[in-house]
Amino acid sequence: MAEIQKLMAEIYLERDRRRGAERTLIWMLSEAGEVADAFLKRSDEDLRSEVADLLAWLLSFCNVVGIDLEEAILAKYGRGCPLCKSKPCRCPIR
Amino acid sequence: MAEIQKLMAEIYLERDRRRGAERTLIWMLSEAGEVADAFLKRSDEDLRSEVADLLAWLLSFCNVVGIDLEEAILAKYGRGCPLCKSKPCRCPIR
Numbered sequence: 445m446a447e448i449q450k451l452m453a454e455i456y457l458e459r460d461r462r463r464g465a466e467r468t469l470i471w472m473l474s475e476a477g478e479v480a481d482a483f484l485k486r487s488d489e490d491l492r493s494e495v496a497d498l499l500a501w502l503l504s505f506c507n508v509v510g511i512d513l514e515e516a517i518l519a520k521y522g523r524g525c526p527l528c529k530s531k532p533c534r535c536p537i538r
Numbered sequence: 539m540a541e542i543q544k545l546m547a548e549i550y551l552e553r554d555r556r557r558g559a560e561r562t563l564i565w566m567l568s569e570a571g572e573v574a575d576a577f578l579k580r581s582d583e584d585l586r587s588e589v590a591d592l593l594a595w596l597l598s599f600c601n602v603v604g605i606d607l608e609e610a611i612l613a614k615y616g617r618g619c620p621l622c623k624s625k626p627c628r629c630p631i632r
Contacts (some may be wrong), residue, residue: 445542448608448612451615451616452615455626456626457626458626459627459629462631463631469573472573473570476566476567479563479566480563480567491603493610495596495610496607496610498596499596500615502589505573514542516586517542520587520591521545521546521549522545524549525550532548532550532551532553533549533550538557
């Protein structure tokens with residue numbers, strides 16, 4: 445994960461910084477919509493490509509705002525569900 | 539990344555499967571909105587928490603639909619920008 449975030453920085457950080465956090469976030473939100481679109485169209489190949497794009501834009505956004513995404517997810521989920529504190533999660537299904 | 543996807547499966551896969559791909563995707567989209575919300579409110583701590591949640595739901599969604607997210611992102615971005623084929627990316631800024 446940390447290596448993938450670094451790879452994204454190598455490819456995109458300079459451009460992401462020039463574009464700025466706000467427009468990078470809008471791109472990320474647009475990619476979330478494209479995941480939904482590929483899902484509704486039942487295209488497995490497009491869905492793989494769109495989840496990759498969403499992660500790429502999420503990492504670009506994290507790079508611009510200075511968040512280590514691996515650190516952030518492990519801090520919150522590393523010991524199991526942050527709500528019920530167990531693994532597997534025992535919260536009611538929503 | 540693969541280890542984090544496995545961790546999310548250990549915590550959530552059974553519940554995610556019972557909830558189903560459609561509702562899991564709706565949760566993921568809702569988390570993308572929460573990232574935007576934390577960004578607009580300029581809360582660094584909330585932003586760290588929300589990007590972690592978005593990744594967690596993206597991984598839950600990938601687990602339910604059977605996509606290996608690390609494999610998907612490396613297949614698309616492993617050799618640099620998929621559009622201009624270079625690293626760093628030389629595409630015009632959008």
